[in-house]
Amino acid sequence: MTNFPVEKIRADFPILAEKIRNKPLVYLDNAATCQKPQPVIDSIVHLYSHDYANVHRGVHTLSVRSTDKFEGARTKVKNFINAASEKEIIFVKGTTEAINLVAQTYGKANIKAGDEILITAMEHHSNIVPWQILCQQTGALLKVAPINLQGELIFDEFEKLISDKTRLVSVVHMSNALGTINPVKKIIAAARAKGVPVLLDGAQAIPHMPVDVQDLDCDFYAFSGHKLYAPSGIGVLYGKQALLEAMPPYQGGGDMIRKVTFEETEYNVLPYKFEAGTPNIADVVGLGAALDYLNEIGMENIAAYESELLAYATEKAMQIKGLRIIGEARQKGAILGFVLDKIHPHDIGTMLDSLGIAVRAGHHCAMPVMDFFKVPATARASFAMYNTKEECDLLMNGIESLIEVFG
Amino acid sequence: MFDDLRDLYQEVIFDHNRNPRNFRIMENADRQVEGFNPLCGDRLTLFLKMDGNVIADASFQGSGCAISTASVSLMTEIVKGKTEQEAEELFKIFHEMTTGKDEEINLEAVGKLAVLAGVREYPARVKCATLAWHTLDAALKNEQKPVSTE
Ligand SMILES: Cc1ncc(COP(=O)(O)O)c(C=O)c1O
Numbered sequence: 001m002t003n004f005p006v007e008k009i010r011a012d013f014p015i016l017a018e019k020i021r022n023k024p025l026v027y028l029d030n031a032a033t034c035q036k037p038q039p040v041i042d043s044i045v046h047l048y049s050h051d052y053a054n055v056h057r058g059v060h061t062l063s064v065r066s067t068d069k070f071e072g073a074r075t076k077v078k079n080f081i082n083a084a085s086e087k088e089i090i091f092v093k094g095t096t097e098a099i100n101l102v103a104q105t106y107g108k109a110n111i112k113a114g115d116e117i118l119i120t121a122m123e124h125h126s127n128i129v130p131w132q133i134l135c136q137q138t139g140a141l142l143k144v145a146p147i148n149l150q151g152e153l154i155f156d157e158f159e160k161l162i163s164d165k166t167r168l169v170s171v172v173h174m175s176n177a178l179g180t181i182n183p184v185k186k187i188i189a190a191a192r193a194k195g196v197p198v199l200l201d202g203a204q205a206i207p208h209m210p211v212d213v214q215d216l217d218c219d220f221y222a223f224s225g226h227k228l229y230a231p232s233g234i235g236v237l238y239g240k241q242a243l244l245e246a247m248p249p250y251q252g253g254g255d256m257i258r259k260v261t262f263e264e265t266e267y268n269v270l271p272y273k274f275e276a277g278t279p280n281i282a283d284v285v286g287l288g289a290a291l292d293y294l295n296e297i298g299m300e301n302i303a304a305y306e307s308e309l310l311a312y313a314t315e316k317a318m319q320i321k322g323l324r325i326i327g328e329a330r331q332k333g334a335i336l337g338f339v340l341d342k343i344h345p346h347d348i349g350t351m352l353d354s355l356g357i358a359v360r361a362g363h364h365c366a367m368p369v370m371d372f373f374k375v376p377a378t379a380r381a382s383f384a385m386y387n388t389k390e391e392c393d394l395l396m397n398g399i400e401s402l403i404e405v406f407g
Numbered sequence: 408m409f410d411d412l413r414d415l416y417q418e419v420i421f422d423h424n425r426n427p428r429n430f431r432i433m434e435n436a437d438r439q440v441e442g443f444n445p446l447c448g449d450r451l452t453l454f455l456k457m458d459g460n461v462i463a464d465a466s467f468q469g470s471g472c473a474i475s476t477a478s479v480s481l482m483t484e485i486v487k488g489k490t491e492q493e494a495e496e497l498f499k500i501f502h503e504m505t506t507g508k509d510e511e512i513n514l515e516a517v518g519k520l521a522v523l524a525g526v527r528e529y530p531a532r533v534k535c536a537t538l539a540w541h542t543l544d545a546a547l548k549n550e551q552k553p554v555s556t557e
Contacts, residue, residue, distance in 0.1 A: 346472040
């Protein structure tokens with residue numbers, strides 16, 4: 001393969017040296033969450049060992065140091081996704097909270113009975129349920145654009161579903177169950193033509209490709225740190241400043257206010273208006289460290305390496321008799337979903353685990369996708385930048401052996 | 408290659424998975440209950456024919472992993488001819504066998520079901536084995552609504 005420094009990268013991830021059931025770990029469940037490099041782990045240890053206090057509150061030295069690190073990470077996020085300003089970067093728990101935030105603030109303020117919200121048939125539950133809740137609250141309608149048997153959005157149908165009543169389009173950038181990368185620029189252009197704002201669920205896309213929110217021209221972009229080599233419990237909602245300014249706050253409390261009396265409260269400026277209470281300081285700092293680490297490697301390089309890896313794995317998988325790949329979009333990220341003839345994904349998961357290979361078996365929080373492909377569940381190998389061709393071989397050998405055992 | 412898994416996937420389990428027993432729709436069943444494991448998508452329908460309080464016949468339909476298929480297949484074999492009380496007693500014993508930590512397994516009481524004892528070492532798979540029995544329990548209690556393991 002190209003001279004991607006995969007061995008050097010692997011050495012930075014201590015967990016990759018773990019033995020699982022006496023065998024070297026082959027971690028292929030990166031779409032669920034990925035592992036953390038030493039610099040990320042160190043950044044948290046360092047913060048708690050040297051720089052920790054509450055942020056935005058004190059005049060004392062430690063509070064200043066902590067605030068600098070915290071706000072420094074916000075700048076790193078801004079640069080990483082090329083947002084126009086730090087004001088557009090809101091720290092949340094993860095993608096799920098980011099989408100719920102938009103539903104309960106932007107949604108409640110702008111969406112009324114009879115209005116429509118448009119999603120696709122390949123969404124994660126976290127880009128379905130928050131809208132269903134909003135629809136129950138407001139009387140709005142959820143519209144779902146269909147996909148084809150390759151797992152691609154049927155764009156013409158999607159475009160037809162954008163109506164005069166559509167108030168928001170919310171689509172996944174890259175599907176966690178299928179690996180499909182959606183034509184988000186086309187989607188945004190189509191919505192823009194009708195004056196409809198677009199939210200992108202970037203949970204899966206962000207670790208696999210460069211993301212430039214200004215180039216995309218999306219209105220909201222949501223992602224989680226834990227799928228991006230950063231700690232769990234931290235995520236980001238990007239929103240265009242004008243939209244965020246006009247939105248009501250999400251939760252009330254400390255930090256999100258400027259002035260409080262019992263009669264009235266003046267809200268704080270962006271982004272603090274949406275960050276009530278003491279934030280997840282350490283994990284924000286960890287996220288900043290992850291972005292530094294990724295910048296050093298380069299997202300373009302990661303994307304190129306992973307697409308070679310996926311092509312290799314796909315080719316091998318197609319040679320296995322009785323294996324059916326679920327998700328064959330032309331534009332695809334490093335996710336290989338599959339089912340085996342007469343062998344349930346759960347058995348595949350347990351059997352591969354006994355070989356030290358971690359894959360996910362289940363519905364991947366995308367039950368409607370399973371229904372569409374008429375399977376109860378799939379097995380999914382999802383790759384990260386630290387995976388290798390050798391690991392793909394181990395996976396394929398494992399699959400072949402378990403097919404043999406099941407006879 | 409899969410030596411570690413011998414306790415979980417015994418030959419009997421593969422056999423029942425390949426050729427599930429009593430795998431058929433029962434016309435005019437007295438009891439019919441659906442069981443569902445949302446986490447893995449296992450789905451089964453259990454049919455019972457009752458003769459007084461004796462289970463005269465048991466069959467099932469559905470799809471699931473090898474563990475859940477073998478479990479329901481074995482169960483339909485073993486409960487045939489048992490009274491409701493005896494079946495409930497078996498459920499209790501089976502439950503203890505699959506979820507118990509250190510209690511000795513009463514091999515005599517569990518009989519053939521002992522092949523499923525291995526799941527106790529695999530917490531993620533216990534529900535696969537117990538789904539059948541929870542469904543049976545609901546059928547014996549004559550509950551109409553589907554059983555879910557979640
Ligand atoms: C496409 C997609 N959207 C949203 C989420 C939810 O992310 P989180 O659980 O980090 O909030 C996930 C995570 O599985 C995902 O894959």
